[in-house]
Amino acid sequence: xxxxxxxxxxxxxxxxxxxxxxxxxxxxxxxxxxxxxxxxxxxxxxxxxxxxxxxxxxxxxxxxxxxxxxxxxxxxxxxxxxxxxxxxxxxxxxxxxxxxxxxxxxxxxxxxxxxxxxxxxxxxxxxxxxxxxxxxxxxxxxxxxxxxxxxxxxxxxxxxxxxxxxxxxxxxxxxxxxxxxxxxxxxxxxxxxxxxxxxxxxxxxxxxxxxxxxxxxxxxxxxxxxxxxxxxxxxxxxxxxxxxxxxxxxxxxxxxxxxxxxxxxxxxxxxxxxxxxxxxxxxxxxxxxxxxxxxxxxxxxxxxxxxxxxxxxxxxxxxxxxxxxxxxxxxxxxxxxxxxxxxxxxxxxxxxxxxxxxxxxxxxxxxxxxxxxxxxxxxxxxxxxxxxxxxxxxxxxxxxxxxxxxxxxxxxxxxxxxxxxxxxxxxxxxxxxxxxxxxxxxxxxxxxxxxxxxxxxxxxxxxxxxxxxxxxxxxxxxxxxxxxxxxxxxx
Amino acid sequence: xxxxxxxxxxxxxxxxxxxxxxxxxxxxxxxxxxxxxxxxxxxxxxxxxxxxxxxxxxxxxxxxxxxxxxxxxxxxxxxxxxxxxxxxxxxxxxxxxxxxxxxxxxxxxxxxxxxxxxxxxxxxxxxxxxxxxxxxxxxxxxxxxxxxxxxxxxxxxxxxxxxxxxxxxxxxxxxxxxxxxxxxxxxxxxxxxxxx
Numbered sequence: 020x021x022x023x024x025x026x027x028x029x030x031x032x033x034x035x036x037x038x039x040x041x042x043x044x045x046x047x048x049x050x051x052x053x054x055x056x057x058x059x060x061x062x063x064x065x066x067x068x069x070x071x072x073x074x075x076x077x078x079x080x081x082x083x084x085x086x087x088x089x090x091x092x093x094x095x096x097x098x099x100x101x102x103x104x105x106x107x108x109x110x111x112x113x114x115x116x117x118x119x120x121x122x123x124x125x126x127x128x129x130x131x132x133x134x135x136x137x138x139x140x141x142x143x144x145x146x147x148x149x150x151x152x153x154x155x156x157x158x159x160x161x162x163x164x165x166x167x168x169x170x171x172x173x174x175x176x177x178x179x180x181x182x183x184x185x186x187x188x189x190x191x192x193x194x195x196x197x198x199x200x201x202x203x204x205x206x207x208x209x210x211x212x213x214x215x216x217x218x219x220x221x222x223x224x225x226x227x228x229x230x231x232x233x234x235x236x237x238x239x240x241x242x243x244x245x246x247x248x249x250x251x252x253x254x255x256x257x258x259x260x261x262x263x264x265x266x267x268x269x270x271x272x273x274x275x276x277x278x279x280x281x282x283x284x285x286x287x288x289x290x291x292x293x294x295x296x297x298x299x300x301x302x303x304x305x306x307x308x309x310x311x312x313x314x315x316x317x318x319x320x321x322x323x324x325x326x327x328x329x330x331x332x333x334x335x336x337x338x339x340x341x342x343x344x345x346x347x348x349x350x351x352x353x354x355x356x357x358x359x360x361x362x363x364x365x366x367x368x369x370x371x372x373x374x375x376x377x378x379x380x381x382x383x384x385x386x387x388x389x390x391x392x393x394x395x396x397x398x399x400x401x402x403x404x405x406x407x408x409x410x411x412x413x414x415x416x417x418x419x420x421x422x423x424x425x426x427x428x429x430x431x432x433x434x435x436x437x438x439x440x441x442x443x444x445x446x447x448x449x450x451x452x453x454x455x456x457x458x459x460x461x462x463x464x465x466x467x468x469x470x471x472x473x474x475x476x477x478x479x480x481x482x483x484x485x486x487x488x489x490x491x492x493x494x495x496x497x498x499x500x501x502x503x504x505x506x507x508x509x510x
Numbered sequence: 511x512x513x514x515x516x517x518x519x520x521x522x523x524x525x526x527x528x529x530x531x532x533x534x535x536x537x538x539x540x541x542x543x544x545x546x547x548x549x550x551x552x553x554x555x556x557x558x559x560x561x562x563x564x565x566x567x568x569x570x571x572x573x574x575x576x577x578x579x580x581x582x583x584x585x586x587x588x589x590x591x592x593x594x595x596x597x598x599x600x601x602x603x604x605x606x607x608x609x610x611x612x613x614x615x616x617x618x619x620x621x622x623x624x625x626x627x628x629x630x631x632x633x634x635x636x637x638x639x640x641x642x643x644x645x646x647x648x649x650x651x652x653x654x655x656x657x658x659x660x661x662x663x664x665x666x667x668x669x670x671x672x673x674x675x676x677x678x679x680x681x682x683x684x685x686x687x688x689x690x691x692x693x694x695x696x697x698x699x700x701x702x703x704x705x706x
Contacts, residue, residue, distance in 0.1 A: 071623075101631035108627060252658040290661035424662055425627055426636045430692045 050075040051443055052456040054139040056126045056385070057146035058082035059089020060428045061415020063109040065143050068436035070115050073443070078118045079139070079457050081130075084178070085122045085472040085504040086480060087113065089147060091425070093177045096203045097218035098210065100494060105425055113474045119457060122472030123505065129469045130460055132386040136410055138459040140450045141439055144389065144398060144405070144413040145432070148380035148421040154195060158332030159376075162186070163341035167200045167377030174207060174224035176497035178504075181223070186340075187231035189372020193344050195329055196377035197240035198248035199424075202257060204375055205236045209319045211262050219494045233373060235266075235320040239344075241328045241360040243351055244272060244298050248422075251294045257321055258301050264314035266322035267302035275299055287355075298323070326350065327367070328360060332374055343370040380421035395420065403435030410448060412439050476508035483507050591678040595622045596688040613639075613676040613687065624689060630674035632656055635663035637673040642686035649676060665690045 053069060055062045058080050066078045086092065088106055095102045113120045124130065126146070135142050151166040153159065163186055172180030192208060194201045207215070212229055220228075240247060247254075258265065279287075279295060306314065327346040335342040346367050349360035382398075384391040390406055392399045397420055398413045405411035414435035415428050423431070442448035464471060480498060487496035498504050595603045595617060607616045614637045617624040625636035632655045641649065646669045652660065656675050660666060673687065 099633065101628045101633035104629040104631060104633070105627040107629065108625075250658070251661055252655075255654075255658065289666060293657070293661060424634070426625075426634050426638075426662065427664070429625060429627065429636055430664065433692075 049450050049453065050077060051140045051448075051450040052077045052079070052138070052454050053141045053143065053439070054078075054135050054456075054460075055080045055143045055145055056135075057089065057144070057415070057417075058087040058109075058120065058122070059145065059147055059415065060091060060105065060109075060425050061145035061147065061417070061432050062089070062143070063087075063112050064429045064432035065145060065414045065436050066118055067108070067112045068433045069439065070112065070117055072436065072440055076117065077456060078115075079460075080113070080118065080120050081124045081126055082120065082122045083125045083146075085501060085508055086477055087120060087122060087474075093172055093175045095175075096171075096207065097175065097220035098206070098214060100218065102425065120472075120474040120477065121457070121460075122477060122508075123501075124464060124469060124471050127385040129467060130463055132388050132411075134463060135460065138455050138457070139410075140454055141410050141412060141442075141448055143403075143435060143439065144385065144411065144417055145415045146382075146385060146417060148382040148396070148416045150381035150383045150396070151376075152379040152381050154329055154332075154376050154378060156329050156331050158334060158341070161332055161334055161341045162339060163189075163372060164332055164374040164376070167194070167196065167204050167375050168380055170204055170375055171200065174220050174228075176219075176221045176499050178499060178501050181499050185227065185373070187227055187233050187373065190232055191235045191237065191369075191371040192233050192373035192375065193369060193371045194236060194238045194375045194377055195344075196248075196379070197238055197323065198377060198379075198422075199250060199253045201238050201375075201377035202249050202253040204377060205238055205321055206253075206256055206260060208233050208236055209260060209263050209321055214261075217492055219488065219497060221497055221499060223499075234318060237322055237324050237369065237371070239324045239327050239329070239346065241326070241349055242358055243325045244275060244302075244323070245278075245291065245295055245355065246358055247294070247298075247323070249294075251290065251297055254294060254297055254301075258297070260319075260321070262317055263319040263321055264317035265301050266320045268322075268324065269303060271323070271325040272299055272302050276303070324369075326360065328362070330366065333368065341372060341374050343368050344374060380416070382417050382421065403431075403438045404442070470505075470509060472505070472508045480504055480507050588680075591680060591683050591685075593678070593682075594684075594686040595620070595624075596686060597623060598689050598691050607678045609678055609680055611678045612674065613678065614672075614674040616678070617673060617687075622689075624673055626674055632659055632672070632675070635659045635672065638663040638666075638670060638690055639673045639676075640667055640688040640690065641669045641671050641676075642684075642688075643669060645682055645685040646671075648679075648681050663690070664692055 051073065053076055055066055055078060062080055062082075066080055069076050069078055080087075082089075088109060091103055091106055091109075112118055126132065126135065132142065149168075151168055158164070165183065165185055169180050169183055170185060173183040173185065187208075194204055207220075207228070208231070210228075212225070215225060215228065257263075275295065276299060279292065279299070324346075326349040328349055329344055330347045331345040332341055333343040333345055334340060346369060348363050348365040348367060350363050351358045352361050353359055381396045383396075384393075389411065390399050390408055391397075398417055399406045400413050400418055403412045403414055403418055405413055412435050414432040416423070418435065419427075419431055439448065443450055461471070481495075484495040484497055488494050490496070498507065589608045591607045591609060591611070593605045593607045593613065593616065595605060597603060603620065603622060605616060605620050605622075607613070612630065614624060614626045614630060618626070624639070627636040628634040630637075638660065649671060652671065652675065656672050659672060660670055663670060676682075676687075678685075
């Protein structure tokens, strides 16, 4: 970005010299105060970028739970600890002198967005997607049917999911959806216990999985192998999962070899090509002798089922529990990413005792004053600037919809931060008058009996979890209720 | 993020690279006629071919923590590897590295805006860079795990690599690493959902 000078008479009186680290010059007009709602990757990456690019901005991050980091803590699988390294970056940001963390503050309940707008020059909404997409079929509410979001929250220690107590006493589980979350769930269900014991999976989840009789997991999708939403790393982990063997339907892959090798469209993206090749290899290729031996010994099975849409979740007559899924058979119209599944009229019943729907998360509106597009379940925006709402921005899944890995969210957050900074520079965002910032919010919260958790309070929780984990060789033993977290943080 | 590099000195990763004689017939890219490597397409060989004899085993084993400790303050000219980072605005930032330096941490040391979310553990794609054509083929082949992570990077190109997997050697002198310009908000209506 090139250096732009504010030449208005008003601007000139308030000019200070301010040059940020990376050679970008942002003349700091006063001390902008920005509030970020949500402390997951979107919130922290937005904060990071703002702090780096503007010498005077003060960033306050509000979080509903007493603990920060959002899906990095509650979504990333326990056996993917390297993905969680990003917490170190976020911790540095939180400890920046111009950044403050306020946990245990529920925006929308404890404090309104209007009040935040009074206190801050700008608000960045980055509270993600905590709702479920419903499958929309009869039987969805039967015992034994769970959303992947809740299942993942359960084994990752999300306080609101600790009462889930999923029933793992059946042999076959059906997962609806074929994205990375679906593969995470399949992998956690089928992983050897020894592997899970050394992760930060919760103790109750570990105990439940130790008793689990689930030994066959079918991962069902509406479309075909060329449309799976998961990525190659997660697929490779399934293929290589000790103690398991793949079970695919060869017919699902008809014609694919031909498509890939003979008429490979030159614009077939590399990631899709590699992923499809791995699937084909797993489904169709004759395994090596060593691999054949390994598969013979395997006691657990996993497989994709393609071209199937759920139309009903079935219960055993007289028994209020899931006993199977009725799947409609599809055919594909079109190809590539835009292919559509079309019903053929055939159906197929698959017996199972556990159904996990992994068809997407959904954002929820936080406050009636904030515009919300309920069809797309996002806050309507352009480049992170919320439509028809001066001073409001959004980043992360709330901005773009609930897909994307940490890197995607990072780029999206940097974009939002850039938009905000552009607006400061151009005067579109008026930062000329001082705002009370956290002083005002803190005294409001105090009046309402809400005690925010500071970052060093969180560090007490972090420390205790880590020490408890050491006892059992785990990176941490997570504290599972908000009450227990607050007790550690605030006494 | 230069400060965070100091926090990472405790990571003692050892990177070992083998340059073995590649068997092109097994490579899917070759079979799909999508291979652009010089080795499989002789007509594309550059004049630097004489440096890349097929029988050479290149094995470099370096502790990353070594790369942190004042490496670019080394006075030994033979050790210096000149690197140019090109940031998102197109600005060229020349930097002096040293043989054995990890390029991601070198970038952090010099305040280059290159993220390394997973701290060089091949669990993200935030350190994605484009490598100058003249040097791309001098890098050892990416391991499968790096390719898997690269698949997740937006705006993937033929010369894409993860910076955390690039360790400087003398023949990389003059290497230029461009940060991808993901500046436009490309999440507009109708975008193809990315995995999560």
